[in-house]
């Protein structure tokens with residue numbers, strides 16, 4: 001029994017299928033009887049292999065590669081029913097989440113926004129036209145609870161928080177726009193909880209026992225969350241337990 005209750009086998013794409021959570025999405029989708037084909041994109045890392053998985057290269061900082069991947073999805077599958085954007089950065093060479101405004105660096109901010117905000121927006125630009133005009137269709141982007149302005153009591157992580165807050169705004173905008181094209185479309189952000197991936201590795205000390213998910217648990221919970229959403233939910237950000245996050 002799969003996690004998705006689409007009535008016919010669907011065409012799915014996972015952007016960032018080389019990442020911890022993205023890989024688990026691709027594996028779970030490829031094993032789901034409701035899914036006929038999975039396009040799995042990566043910038044440089046390896047994506048899972050499987051009969052129903054087609055690997056593609058896509059670098060969020062190179063728009064031509066996003067356009068080319070969308071064109072391939074159209075040629076090979078005629079369109080897509082489910083697009084999951086599972087990319088993102090929090091840290092990396094020369095990038096650390098800022099604790100104070102004194103640590104702000106324009107090049108770091110630009111890079112974090114390029115990957116976490118502009119990249120997913122460009123994916124929407126090229127992939128939303130591939131969703132059907134009628135019936136259930138979903139584009140979901142991995143956001144984070146820390147992108148909620150209403151939920152922010154701690155501060156810090158300026159670039160990452162701002163990049164996710166801006167992503168959440170774009171998701172709301174795209175949901176409004178897409179509803180005019182297909183009233184059943186669902187465009188949402190997702191919060192996976194704290195998940196044991198490279199991204200979270202240095203920041204897990206304060207996570208309570210039982211609250212650190214494996215990538216597989218996170219992907220399964222998020223697929224179940226997506227399955228429970230209705231068009232009226234479009235534009236929101238939802239956590240792994242199905243709860244809507246404050247704006």
Ligand SMILES: NC(=O)c1ccc[n+]([C@@H]2O[C@H](COP(=O)([O-])OP(=O)(O)OC[C@H]3O[C@@H](n4cnc5c(N)ncnc54)[C@H](OP(=O)(O)O)[C@@H]3O)[C@@H](O)[C@H]2O)c1
Pocket residue numbers: 016017018019020021022042043044045046058059060061086087088089090115119142143144145191192193194195196197198199200
């Ligand atoms: N892990 C957590 O606890 C947690 C909590 C809240 C939210 N999230 C969010 O969940 C999402 C996935 O995170 P994760 O934990 O799975 O991280 P991860 O294991 O570090 O994976 C990150 C993914 O992003 C891709 N990526 C980075 N820069 C890219 C670019 N320029 N173009 C294309 N792909 C790029 C990486 O591709 P390559 O491998 O090809 O470089 C990789 O597939 C992120 O949006 C993150 O903010 C995670």
